[in-house]
Amino acid sequence: MKTNVAIIIGFFLLGAFLVGYKITEQMNIPQKEAAPRYAEPSAREIAFNPPSLDDVPDGPVGEAIKYGHQLISETDTMLPDYVGNKLSCISCHAGGGLDINSSPFVGVTTAFPQYRPREGVVFTLEDRINGCMVRSMNGKELPYDSKEMRAMMAYLTYISEGIPVGADLPWRMQNSTDNLPIPNLEDGEKLYKQSCLACHGADGSGTGSSTGPALWGDNSFNDGAGLSRMTKLAGYIMNTMPKGQGGTLSDQEVSNLAAFILSMDRPEWKGHDTDWPNGGRPNDIINKELREQIRNGTIDWEQVLN
Ligand code: HEC
Numbered sequence: 201m202k203t204n205v206a207i208i209i210g211f212f213l214l215g216a217f218l219v220g221y222k223i224t225e226q227m228n229i230p231q232k233e234a235a236p237r238y239a240e241p242s243a244r245e246i247a248f249n250p251p252s253l254d255d256v257p258d259g260p261v262g263e264a265i266k267y268g269h270q271l272i273s274e275t276d277t278m279l280p281d282y283v284g285n286k287l288s289c290i291s292c293h294a295g296g297g298l299d300i301n302s303s304p305f306v307g308v309t310t311a312f313p314q315y316r317p318r319e320g321v322v323f324t325l326e327d328r329i330n331g332c333m334v335r336s337m338n339g340k341e342l343p344y345d346s347k348e349m350r351a352m353m354a355y356l357t358y359i360s361e362g363i364p365v366g367a368d369l370p371w372r373m374q375n376s377t378d379n380l381p382i383p384n385l386e387d388g389e390k391l392y393k394q395s396c397l398a399c400h401g402a403d404g405s406g407t408g409s410s411t412g413p414a415l416w417g418d419n420s421f422n423d424g425a426g427l428s429r430m431t432k433l434a435g436y437i438m439n440t441m442p443k444g445q446g447g448t449l450s451d452q453e454v455s456n457l458a459a460f461i462l463s464m465d466r467p468e469w470k471g472h473d474t475d476w477p478n479g480g481r482p483n484d485i486i487n488k489e490l491r492e493q494i495r496n497g498t499i500d501w502e503q504v505l506n
């Protein structure tokens with residue numbers, strides 16, 4: 201009799217233990233992964249380890265590398281005849297392309313020539329620089345044989361040292377995000393005022409190309425630039441902004457912010473008609489027509505974000 205009671209109590213205790221174990225196990229469900237920021241590569245992948253600018257060699261090549269770095273850091277003030285807004289390359293490629301989350305340049309010389317569906321031709325790296333000159337900088341192409349173009353190439357080559365041609369670089373082209381939720385414009389404006397205005401200004405015109413560059417208006421990128429696409433702007437904001445706190449905003453918040461920013465006027469790109477000559481034009485390029493539709497609430501977001 202006593203043994204039976206003992207067995208029953210034993211089973212009861214075992215059951216209680218198992219239930220308790222199950223609950224603790226459920227409580228230990230790993231947290232949903234944070235925003236997809238670029239993670240450190242595993243040992244087999246190529247390391248992000250550009251040479252220091254302190255080690256630039258003496259002599260003419262060294263001079264060109266340093267001049268190239270300066271041009272990339274102070275583009276609007278050093279090249280006023282070629283830049284049509286108040287941005288510098290570092291306004292988007294933070295740290296001159298050495299910040300791993302901010303569309304970095306490390307290894308970029310090994311990724312070109314490359315076929316570009318937007319332009320429908322094979323691009324050299326000089327072509328790609330000029331792509332940002334005419335769209336992101338809303339300016340003019342730099343002559344290919346200019347001292348400036350050669351200096352930028354010298355700099356990009358220097359920071360790509362040691363990376364094999366054609367290598368798969370896990371930090372390249374990471375600032376894009378798919379499956380964006382339908383944005384809410386008012387929430388975007390509210391969050392802008394709260395978290396972005398201090399550096400980027402109440403009217404989006406910015407506080408300086410390296411302190412808070414223009415997000416809309418005459419001194420920002422034109423609507424043919426990559427950041428004029430919802431997926432690219434939202435991805436960029438997600439991974440890098442607010443400055444120093446990249447990865448803290450939700451998908452909904454970055455969608456709201458991107459829609460708010462792209463609803464504002466900006467320089468118009470004249471080449472929309474000839475872009476994507478072989479098809480494949482994305483639906484999320486926010487041009488003048490779509491800006492108006494965002495503002496008057498007639499935009500078909502399902503179609504834009506499909
Ligand atoms: C308004 C933002 C903006 C500005 C300003 C800008 N770029 Fe870019 N650039 C981009 C974006 C976006 C990409 C695409 C990379 C990505 O999606 O991560 C890009 C890509 C590039 C690439 C190709 C990178 C690769 O891995 O294929 C090069 C080279 C480049 N930019 C050079 C420049 C140079 C040089 C300047 C200054 C003259 C400049 N960019 C100014 C936004 C900008």
Ligand code: HEC
Pocket residue numbers: 287290291292293294295302392395396397398399400409410411412413414415420427433436437440441442443457
């Ligand atoms: C503390 C200042 C600061 C705050 C706050 C801040 N930014 Fe920025 N932002 C910068 C700086 C500086 C750059 C230039 C690139 C860099 O250094 O990272 C930049 C670049 C950008 C760019 C690309 C360049 C351009 O002109 O389009 C975008 C887009 C952007 N920020 C959006 C935002 C949004 C959206 C917020 C709010 C969620 C925000 N930023 C908050 C300082 C700030």
